[in-house]
Amino acid sequence: MTLHKSLAIAAGLLMGATSLFGGAQAQDIKVGAVLSVTGPGAFLGDPADKTLRMYVDEINAKGGVKGRKLQLVIYDDGGDAGKARTFATRLVEEDKIVAMVGGSSTGTTMAMVPIFEEAQIPFISLGGAVVIIEPVKKFVFKTPHTDRMACEKIFTDLKQRNLTRIALISGTDGFGKSMRDQCAAVNAKYGVEILAEETYGPRDTDMTPQLTNLKAKAGVQAVINPGFGQGPAIVTRNFRQLGFAVPLYQSHGVASKQYIDLAGDAANGVRLPAAALLVADKLAASDPQKAVASAYATKFQTITKEPVSTFGGHAFDGLMILVGAMERGGFDPKVIRDEIEKTKGLIGTAGVFNMSASDHMGLDLSAFKMLEIRNGDWALAE
Template sequence: MKRSVSKIAVVLLSCIALCGVASANTLKIGAILSVSGPTAFLGVPEANTLEMLVESINARGGINGEMIELIIKDSAGQKEKAVSYAKQLIEEEKVFAILGPTRTGSTMAIKGLCEKSETLLISCASSKMIVDPVARFVYKSPQNDSLAVRKILEHMQKNNISKIGVAAGGTGFGKLGKMFTEELAPEYGITVISSEVYAPNVTDLSSLVAKWKGTGEIEAVINWSIVPAQTILAKNMRQANWDVPLYLSHGFGNIKYVEVGGKAMEGVIFPAGRLLIAETLDDSNPQKKVLVEYKQDYEAKFSEPVSTFGGHAYDAMMILVQALEEVGVADKMKVRENIENMSFVGTGGIFQFTPEDHSGLDINAFEMMTVKDGKFVQYREN
C-alpha cells in the first residue's frame, strides 16, 4: 500500500497560494470509512478517492468559492466507533455532510443521528435497508444489494440452475444478502437447498463444501461477503474438485480479492458496476467518460487498480458537489431537495433520485462479470 490514512483524522485543505486567492471560506465535509480492519480493501480506496477529489476541487477554487475541509475518521468497520465519530462530526466539527460509512451495519447505526440532526448522509454501503424506509437526509451511492441478488438469480434462471447453496459472511452485508436471496429465489424458480453463515475470520470451509457436494443436489453456490474470507470457499471448492458455478456478490469488486484467492477465483461470476470494464465500453455509453477519467486519475495517483468501492466514494462526493454547485451552501434544505430530485451520471450507474427512492439506481446499473487470467472481464455466455 503506497500510503495510509490516520486512524484519528485526515484534514485536507488546498494551499491558498495554489488557488491564487488571499482567503477563502471553508466547507466541512466528514467521512467515516473502514480504512483499517477486515474491510480495509473497501475503505482505503474510498479514502484515497475522497482525498484526490478534494485536492482537485480545491485546486480549481473550491465550490463557488468555498474550499473543502475534509475530515476522515477511520471506524475500522466498527459500529461503535462509527457512532462516536458521527457525534464528533455533527456536534463538534459541525460538518455540512457525512460521506460513508463503508459498511451497512455502521451506516444503520448512525442513520438516526444524521436524520435527527438534519445532517446529510451519503453512505458508501449497499444495503437496501439504508434507504428503505426513506429518511429525508439519508442517501447512498452503491447499487442495492437486493438488486444484485436479482441480477444473480436472473443469470441462474437463464442458465437453468434451479437448486443452490448460499453461504454468507457473518456481517450485516452478508446476512442481508442471504436474507434477500432466500426471499427472492422462489420468484425465479430456484430452491435454496442449504443456507449457511460463516465467521468473517474463517480460515477453512472445507466441511461445508463436503456437506454440500455430498447432497448431489446443489447446482451452483452463492457466496455473499465483503471480507477477504470470501475467497476461502472458492479455494475449498477447487480443492474438492467440486465444479459447480460460484457466484459472488458485488462486494467482490476489488482486484485485491483476486490476488488473495489466486487461481481459485478464475471463473467466478458476480454482478458489478461498469467501472471495472470502463475502457472496453462502447464510446456511446453515457458512463464511459466519467468511468475512464476517474479510473485513469486514480490509478495514476495511487499506482493501484481502481475498485468499485472507490467508485462509491466518488459518487457520494460528486453527488454532493453537484448539488452544492447548483444551489450553494447557504441552505442545507435546498441541497437536500436538490439531491432528492437529481439526475447524475456516476461510476455506479445513471442515478435518478426521487423523494421515494434515495438510492437512485435500478438493476440496469449492473453487468455480470467474471475473472479471467487474474483480471476482471465482462461475463460472456459460452
C-alpha cells in the first residue's frame, strides 16, 4: 500500500470518526437556564448555576437521559429583566432548547414568561411570587414556595404565639411588593390585623426612619419584612439598633447564609419560613425529605466549599422534575410539558411535589418549615 493511499484511508477514517462524534454531539438535548449569577441577585443565581452544572455533569456521567446527554446552555442576566428577556429569545430561536430551568427572581421570570408561552417550551421558574403560576400559564411552572404560602406560614406561627397585631416593612422589588399584597389578602383569614406599613427601595441603605414610624405605632406585636437581597439585612440591623422589642419575621427570600452574614448578630431571634434543606441534619429520620435534602446539601458543600442555600435547592428540584418528565415522555417540548404537569410524589429539597393542571407548583403549606436563627445558624422553631 502506498504512503499516499495510507494517508487517504487514515484521513477518511478520521473524517468518519469526526462525523460520528459530531452526530453524537448533535443528539445532545439542550436545556436552557437564565440566572442572575452576578449582580444584586447573585445570592439567588450563583448557587443555582453551580447546582445545575454539577447535576447535569452527574447525569451525563451516568449515561444521560434515555441514553441522550444533556447540554446545559446558561446565560447570566445580572438581575436585569431586559437582559433576561433577550436571553430567553436567544434560547428559543438560536439555541433550540427543549426546556428551561431558571429565572432567579420574580422580575426576570415574568419578563421571560411570554417568550416561552409563545414558543410552547416548558419553563420551570425559580422565582418566588405566586403571580408566576396564578393564573395558570400552560407552559410555566415553579419550584419555590409562593409568597402567599410564606404569609400563611408566618400568620400561623403568629397565632400560635398569640401575636395578632402586626406591621409590615416591604421592599418595592417585584417579590417584596407581591408578598406584601399576598399578606394583605390573607391576614384576615388568620385573624391578624395590619396596623401600619412602610416600604423601602432596592438601593436604600438605611431603613431607620421607616422602622421608627412602625415602632411609634401603638399596639404592634410583631414586624414582617417581605423582601430579598440586601434590604432585609439592613432592616434587621436597624431593627435591633432601635431596640424594637417585638419579634421580627423575614420571608423565604432571605433563606441563605449570606443573609445571616450580612445581618450579623442582629439576625439572632429572627424567624422565617424556609425549605427543610437548611436544617437537613436536624430533620427526624422519618422525614421523607431527609435523605434527599441531606444528599444535596452534602454534595453542594463538598464540591463548592460553600454553605448550602435554598436557592440552589430550587434549581435541583426543577432539574429533577424536568429529568423525570423527559424519562417518562421523551424530548418533545409539548410532551415534556404534559409530563411535568403529571409530576406526583417527587421528593425535592423544597417538599414533595404533586402537580396538576390547576397547580403548576405542587407544594402545600406542610412543605414549609418555620426556622429561627440561633447563634448565627438555622434551627427549627417548631
